[in-house]
Amino acid sequence: xxxxxxxxxxxxxxxxxxxxxxxxxxxxxxxxxxxxxxxxxxxxxxxxxxxxxxxxxxxxxxxxxxxxxxxxxxxxxxxxxxxxxxxxxxxxxxxxxxxxxxxxxxxxxxxxxxxxxxxxxxxxxxxxxxxxxxxxxxxxxxxxxxxxxxxxxxxxxxxxxxxxxxxxxxxxxxxxxxxxxxxxxxxxxxxxxxxxxxxxxxxxxxxxxxxxxxxxxxxxxxxxxxxxxxxxxxxxxxxxxxxxxxxxxxxxxxxxxxxxxxxxxxxxxxxxxxxxxxxxxxxxxxxxxxxxxxxxxxxxxxxxxxxxxxxxxxxxxxxxxxxxxxxxxxxxxxxxxxxxxxxxxxxxxxxxxxxxxxxxxxxxxxxxxxxxxxxxxxxxxxxxx
Numbered sequence: 001x002x003x004x005x006x007x008x009x010x011x012x013x014x015x016x017x018x019x020x021x022x023x024x025x026x027x028x029x030x031x032x033x034x035x036x037x038x039x040x041x042x043x044x045x046x047x048x049x050x051x052x053x054x055x056x057x058x059x060x061x062x063x064x065x066x067x068x069x070x071x072x073x074x075x076x077x078x079x080x081x082x083x084x085x086x087x088x089x090x091x092x093x094x095x096x097x098x099x100x101x102x103x104x105x106x107x108x109x110x111x112x113x114x115x116x117x118x119x120x121x122x123x124x125x126x127x128x129x130x131x132x133x134x135x136x137x138x139x140x141x142x143x144x145x146x147x148x149x150x151x152x153x154x155x156x157x158x159x160x161x162x163x164x165x166x167x168x169x170x171x172x173x174x175x176x177x178x179x180x181x182x183x184x185x186x187x188x189x190x191x192x193x194x195x196x197x198x199x200x201x202x203x204x205x206x207x208x209x210x211x212x213x214x215x216x217x218x219x220x221x222x223x224x225x226x227x228x229x230x231x232x233x234x235x236x237x238x239x240x241x242x243x244x245x246x247x248x249x250x251x252x253x254x255x256x257x258x259x260x261x262x263x264x265x266x267x268x269x270x271x272x273x274x275x276x277x278x279x280x281x282x283x284x285x286x287x288x289x290x291x292x293x294x295x296x297x298x299x300x301x302x303x304x305x306x307x308x309x310x311x312x313x314x315x316x317x318x319x320x321x322x323x324x325x326x327x328x329x330x331x332x333x334x335x336x337x338x339x340x341x342x343x344x345x346x347x348x349x350x351x352x353x354x355x356x357x358x359x360x361x362x363x364x365x366x367x368x369x370x371x372x373x374x375x376x377x378x379x380x381x382x383x384x385x
Contacts (some may be wrong), residue, residue: 001269001270001271001272002030002268002269002270003030003268003270003271004268004269005265005266005267005268005269006014006266006267006269007020007023007024007025007214009022009023010023010177012160012168012174014168014169014230015170016234017167018115019160019171020174020264021168021174021176022173022174022175023093023176023177023180024184024211024214024266025175026187026211027187027188027211028198029079029193029207029271031269032080033044033203033271033275034271034272035272037270039148039275042279043059043202043203043275043279044202045201045279045283046279046283047239047283049282049286049287050202050234050239050245050282050286052286053240053244053286053289054242055246055290056155056242056243056293059293059295059297060293060296060332066243066244066293066296067242067244067325067378069328070244070246070292070379070380071114071117071118071190071243072088072092073088073380073381074117074246075110075111075113075114075117075234075245075379076088076091076110077246078113078164078223078224078228078332079106079109079110079113079224080225080248080253081163081223081224081248081252081255081351082109082223082224086106086107087381088377089174089329089362089372090106090107091110091111091114092327092328092372092377093107093123093329094107094108094110094111094333095111095345096327096329096330096331096370097218097225108145112142112143112144112145113142113224114138114276115141115144116121116141116142116224117138117228117231119137119138119141119226120134120138121232121235121243123137124232124235124236128231129192129193129219129236130192130193130232130233130236131192131193132186133258134232135153135185135225135229136154137154137360138225138228139154139155139218140153140154141153141219142225143220143221149257151176151219151220151221152218152219153155153220155181155183155218156178156181156185156217156218157217158177159219160174160176160177160178160221161174161216162174162175162310163216165277172175173263173266175214175215176215176216177358181215184215185217185309185338188211189292190240191204191207191211192204192208192233192377202239203275204233205229205230205233205234206231206274206275206278207271207341208226208229208233208259209226209229209230209278210262210265210271212225212226212229213226213246214262216277218276227246227247227251228336230245230247231243231245231246233242243332244289245282245283245285245289246285246289246355248287249270249279249285250281250284254277254281258277261276261277262274292334292379292380296376298379299375299379300325303319303321303356303375304318304331306356307321307353307358307376310352313352316344316345316348316349317349317352317353319339319341319349320339320349320350320353321333321349321353323335323339323372324353324358324359324373324376325373325376328373329370329371329372329373329377330370330371331360331363331368331369331370331371332346332347332368332369333368343371348364354369354371356374359372359373359374360374360375
């Protein structure tokens with residue numbers, strides 16, 4: 001449904017050029033959404049898919065292990081959209097050793113994302129609402145180290161930014177001027193918390209994401225934080241017991257369509273097409289996460305059976321194997337810290353797990369060798385190539 005321009009343009013003078021900065025209309029929407037039978041059915045299917053996703057905690061032997069790895073997959077994907085090249089393996093090696101044996105700036109950015117998400121969840125668990133203050137706190141962690149550390153971490157921008165192009169004058173899109181950011185974000189915060197009885201949470205997440213991306217309140221990290229906003233809103237509203245909905249892979253695969261839908265909302269006010277796309281993303285992503293969890297369970301069961309068939313060596317090998325289920329890239333020192341097994345026992349167990357084809361030595365070092373649970377990582381890597 002076309003409603004016309006969803007905001008206004010302010011003419012700014014920047015670098016000797018006239019630039020049109022877009023200021024979005026305040027929320028809630030001035031004209032109600034037109035949810036026809038087909039879109040209503042898709043939204044219902046999205047909620048059903050979220051219910052299946054939420055049930056993962058019941059089918060997994062330890063849902064915290066899945067959350068540990070799935071958060072890292074999301075961090076890699078979300079950062080890839082912003083141009084980093086770090087893989088899940090790179091991140092795990094960086095977290096294990098903190099050394100520049102991987103693309104250090106990329107791994108640091110992805111690691112920041114993991115910490116930012118975990119911090120946001122912790123704050124919500126403490127009763128703190130999704131709000132401007134929380135956005136700033138998360139952003140401060142997101143840009144705490146690495147390339148974004150000079151881009152005013154934890155502060156709304158005080159200068160003009162833009163999307164696409166080399167300067168505001170040839171940009172694809174210019175967000176509101178800095179003096180409008182606080183009021184725009186204040187309105188978004190009011191919408192998030194004052195409209196619970198009116199706007200269903202799935203619609204609220206879809207609308208809030210567009211509004212956040214349109215405001216682009218920070219100098220850097222807006223895309224990553226805008227995607228986090230979706231997960232945190234659903235988690236805060238108890239649609240999910242754990243923040244397991246991460247749409248970065250879907251947005252990455254359908255990147256061109258994603259940007260076109262955002263532009264179409266701003267220019268034409270066609271919120272329904274965006275919501276349809278958003279609901280499809282929720283359905284696809286939720287179903288994929290459930291399948292990933294099932295594949296991991298099958299892999300772990302199969303490999304535990306292999307380890308148990310080893311005879312006398314199986315008991316200690318199983319202890320070492322379960323360390324890799326918790327953290328699929330490890331060295332002997334990390335295993336010793338977790339298990340208190342002797343160095344000789346750990347070495348023997350690692351050799352046995354390599355012979356079974358479960359582990360691989362991936363560092364090619366003479367000392368402090370790094371071992372990886374490659375099949376586990378490969379299941380999570382699907383879509384990150």
